[in-house]
Amino acid sequence: MRPDTSLPELAPGVRADAEPRVAAPDRLRASLARIGPALVLALVVLVFALLTDAPARYLSPFNLRIVLSQTVIVALGAIGMTIIIVSGGIDLSVGATIALTGVVAALAIGAGWPASVATAAALLAGGLVGLANGLLITGLRVVPFIATLGMLGIARGVAKWLAHEQTVNVPPTWVNELLVTFPRQAWMVLPPGVWITLALAVLTALVLRRTVFGRRVFALGSNELAARACGIATDRLKLVIYGSAGVYFGLAGVMQLSRLRQGDPTVAIGTELDVIAAVVIGGGSLLGGEGSVFGSVVGALIMAFLRNGCQQMGWPNYIQEIIIGAIIVLAVALDRLRAGWAA
DSSP states (O other): OOOOOOOOOOOTTOOTTOOOOOOHHHHHHHHHHHHHHHHHHHHHHHHHHHHSSOHHHHTSHHHHHHHHHHHHHHHHHHHHHHHHHHTTOOOSOHHHHHHHHHHHHHHHHHTTOOHHHHHHHHHHHHHHHHHHHHHHHHHSOOOHHHHHHHHHHHHHHHHHHHTTTSOEEOOOOGGGGTTOSSOSSGGGOSOHHHHHHHHHHHHHHHHHHHSHHHHHHHHHHHOHHHHHHTTOOHHHHHHHHHHHHHHHHHHHHHHHHHHHTEEOTTOOTTHHHHHHHHHHHTTOOTTSSOOOHHHHHHHHHHHHHHHHHHHHHTOOHHHHHHHHHHHHHHHHHHHHHHHHHHO
């Protein structure tokens, strides 16, 4: 008797090869996750435009240029942090790395090095700090939180040692023009640093979404054991992730140098909180496996518009800190809520 190989009966009108449909609530949640950060950004801009005495000034091209310039440092840090957080890691040494690389670039320019070589030295320094984090995590099996917390103190201390605990002034170079409000070439409209950040954001987004490396980063953050079982060299991948992120932090240090026109080993204290908040506000999950460069950049813009709006309102600095702290807590709470929905 031959076995029955026919397909099971289906309801009338249902194809045997049809794919399962995604439930409407799931589609709604996925859509909100994608456009949520942009909606929050629009809401922040609208609220402060209505609260300020002069909405036209808050939304003026001049103020928008200022906000975009102020966003660059956090946005560059957030791009690098996105790669780390998507992989399931964290880096608390961002601010110290920015200070260290800014000092390295300032010392190199002051020693007579070409600005391009000094910039490369700063990027290399940032990459080495990230690589050191990766080695601590993979080699000594120190959890990322502790490893990068220790590196925060090490990098900050090295920055103060190199600068002899004082600021390092630099002669004028093209580095100083990276974050000027009005670039010399009027056709650029926005500062060169803004265009560099946008270009790197697009490039990084394409790498994360369209390459094998990007898929492996998401796989690592989703389930490290499964990724290892699939043949992914997770330790080597972590070294690449932390090293690459360190290069972004190094570029943020160069931008910090451009803004201050000097290398300062005491700057960027607490910047790591802004960077992590930008990634989480933008939809990144501290549990790993989720996040996007677009969302992180939008998150950095939200932080910048919040600070700018508070300044326009004349609110004291502690009010800004309270608001930013509350947003960080809310963003993490929403991240946990999203995880609960997924479960």
